[in-house]
Amino acid sequence: MACKADLMVTNAGQLLTLARPAPRRGLAMSDLGIVPHGAVAIAGGRILAAGPENAVRSRYEADDELDAGGRVVMPGFVDPHTHLIYAGDRIDEFELRLRGATYMEIMAAGGGIRSTVRATRAASDDEILSQTRRRLRRMLAHGTTTAEVKTGYGLDPENELRLLRLIRTLDDSQPVRLVPTFLGAHAVPPEFDGRAEAYADLVEGMLPQVRGLAEYCDVFCDEGAFTLAQTERILRRARELGLGLRVHADEFASLGATRLAVELGAASADHLVVTTEDDRALLAASGVGAVLLPGTAFGLGKKSYADGRSWVDAGAIVALATDCNPGTAPSESMPFIIALACRALGLTPAEAIVAATLNAAYCLNRAHEVGSLVAGKSADLLILDAGDYRELAYRFGTNPVGTVMVAGRICETD
C-alpha cells in the first residue's frame, strides 16, 4: 500500500537529484544524478522520495500533483557569498569607473564601501528592510532558496548588530533561507582612518555580542583592507567563541589568507583570483570550500577571472556565488553566474550546477538540509523553463527559472 504524501512533483523530463555523498576532496563534480522521467514526493515540507516516477508512485500517493511538463526539476540554488543588506546604490561610482576613474579617484569622490556605509548608517530599519526585500525577491525569482548574507556596511557596534538583527527579521519574513555572517572587518571606517589596528581591536571586541546573531565571521584580507595578522587574530577569537569562519582571500593580492583558512578550518575561502599554485593545492587537499565569484570581475569589466578549471581539477570543493553587492556586483542571479562560470572560469554546465547547489550548501554547513533532492532534505526545488539542464549555462541574460518551491510551497516570484 502506498504511503501518503502532501504533494508530488511529477513528469520531470530531467530530475537532477545530485544524490551522492556530501562533497569531499577528490569527489567528481560532474555527476548530477539525473533521472530521466522523475518525480518528487513531499510531506511536511520535506522530500520523502525523489527518483524515477514509477518508483516514487509505487511507494507514495498524493492528493496534489504538480506536473513539471517534461522540464528540468532541480534543487534550489544556494548562494554562499552575498553582501545583500545595505541601503542606497553605487551608480555614480559605476559611471565614474566606466569613464576610467581609478579606485583612489572614486574614493576621493566619496565612493567605495564607505559610501554604502554612510547610506546604511543613515537609513532607517524600514528603509534597509524594504530595499533588501526587493533584492531578495529578485534572488528568489532567479531560483535562490538559501543565501548567505554578510554585514559589513555598519562598521560600528550599533550598526553591525542592527544589520544582524535585520537579517534575522528578513529570514523570518520571506521564503529565502538566510545564513548570517558578521563582516565587521569589511573595511576600516572613516572614523578610524589611519588606525586600522584600533579598528581591528573594536571588531574583536564586537565578537561576543555577535555570537548568537551570526553563524559565521568573515574578514576581507587584502591590500587596502585587513592584513593577514589582523585577519588571523579576528578569526581566531571568533573561533574561540564558536563562530564558523570564512575569509575574503586572494582577490587582488595573495597575502596568505587561503593558507590561514586551511589552518583555522574555515568553512570557505572566497574570491581566489590570484591564489598561488601551492596555496591552491593546500586548499584543495583540505575540507575548506573554494567559493568563486565571477560576477565581481564581470561587474568591474575586468578580463581576469579565477582559474575555475584548475580549482576543479585540483579537487577543491568549488562553489559559485553572486557576491551580490552595490559596488562591484549588483546582480542577484545565480543562473547568470552559472552561464558566466562556464564561459569565464572553464567549468562545465554540470560542474557549475553542483557548485551552485550542493557544494554551496556544504560551504554554508547546510548540506544535510538543502542542495540536493534526497529523502529527508527540505523540498526546496526549481522547475526550469527548459528541458535540458545545460540551458542554464547556454542561455544568458534571461531567467530560465519557472517555478520556485521552498519547503514544499510554491513561491510567488512576481
Place this chain on the structure above:
Amino acid sequence: MACKADLMVTNAGQLLTLARPAPRRGLAMSDLGIVPHGAVAIAGGRILAAGPENAVRSRYEADDELDAGGRVVMPGFVDPHTHLIYAGDRIDEFELRLRGATYMEIMAAGGGIRSTVRATRAASDDEILSQTRRRLRRMLAHGTTTAEVKTGYGLDPENELRLLRLIRTLDDSQPVRLVPTFLGAHAVPPEFDGRAEAYADLVEGMLPQVRGLAEYCDVFCDEGAFTLAQTERILRRARELGLGLRVHADEFASLGATRLAVELGAASADHLVVTTEDDRALLAASGVGAVLLPGTAFGLGKKSYADGRSWVDAGAIVALATDCNPGTAPSESMPFIIALACRALGLTPAEAIVAATLNAAYCLNRAHEVGSLVAGKSADLLILDAGDYRELAYRFGTNPVGTVMVAGRICETD
C-alpha cells in the same frame, strides 16, 4: 481647453524622450532628453505629447492614467540584428566548445549553422512558430518592441521563402514589430559543398521572389562564409530590386565589407570587431549604421570585443543588438547587452541606451516611427523597475523592465 487623450502615463521620475533630430554623423550620442517629472499622452496608439507632466496635463486630459510611480519611462528597445527564427538548439555544440573543441571539430560533430539548418528544414511551420514565439515572449518581457529578424537557416528557395512567410505570420500575431531580412547568404549549405559560387548564383536567383517579403538583404561576408566579390554581387542585385542592404562585416576577418556597405549605401554594417582604422573612419563619415553585437563575443567566451568607444568617438551611428541566435548568442535581452556594452565596449549608459533605441531604429529605417518618445511616433514604451536610467547598465543578469507598452497597449509579459 484640454484635448482628449486615450491614456496618460504620469509620474515618470525620469522620462527619457530622446527628443532630438534623427541621428546623423557627429551627433552626440549621450543626450537622452531627460524630463524629470514627465508624462506621455497617447491616442490611437500614438504619442500626442511627451514632456513635463504639468505641460502635458495643461494640453491633454485622459480617462485612463497609468502611474509610473516615479520610475524611468523610456522608449521600447529596438533590436536591429537577430537570427530569431529557427528550430532546435545548439546545446551539444556549446558544451563541446566549453571543453575546448575547435570550430572544425564542432563542424565534424555536426554542429555549426548547418545543424540549425537541418533542424529548421525538418521542422513543421507550427514547430518553428511555437519555438520562435517563446523567444519573442522573452524579448518582449525584456523590453524589445521592434526587432529585425533574419532568415538564413533555410538556405534553399523553399525554406528561405517559408521563413520569410513565417516572420510575417509572427509579425501579425504578437506585439513585437518585426523587420524581415533575407539572409540566404548566411552559409553555404551542405548540398553546395565546394560550390560556393553556384550557391551565390542561387541566392541571387532567389532575390526576385524575396522582394515583397523581405525589407532587407544581408550577406555574411567573412572567412568561411562569403567572399567580398560574392557579397557585392548579391547586394548589388538586391539593391536593383529595391531591397535595403545590411552586411555582416569584420567579425573574424577584415575583407572589405565595411567599405562595400558605405559604397552601396547599406542601412548598416554589423559586428565590426576587426575593422581597420581607415574603414572605421569611412563608415563613421557615412550615414551607414554601425551595429555592435557584444553578446556574441560573450556567448563564445571571447575576450576580444568591438572597440565601441572608438566607434562612438569617431562619430559613427552606433547601435546595439543581441544577435540572438542558437550558436553564439542565445539571449533575447537588450538590457543585458546594454550592461555588457558599458563594461566591454566602453560605452556610457546614456550612449548604450541611445544605441539600443533611436540609433537602432535608424538602422532599420524606423526612426520616423519608433525609438524615441516624441509626438507622432508609436506609443512603444517601457516603465523600468528603477528610478535612475543608469540602473539598466549597472545591474546585470536580471530584468529591469517592469511594464512594456506597444502602440499604447500594455503587453502581458508572462
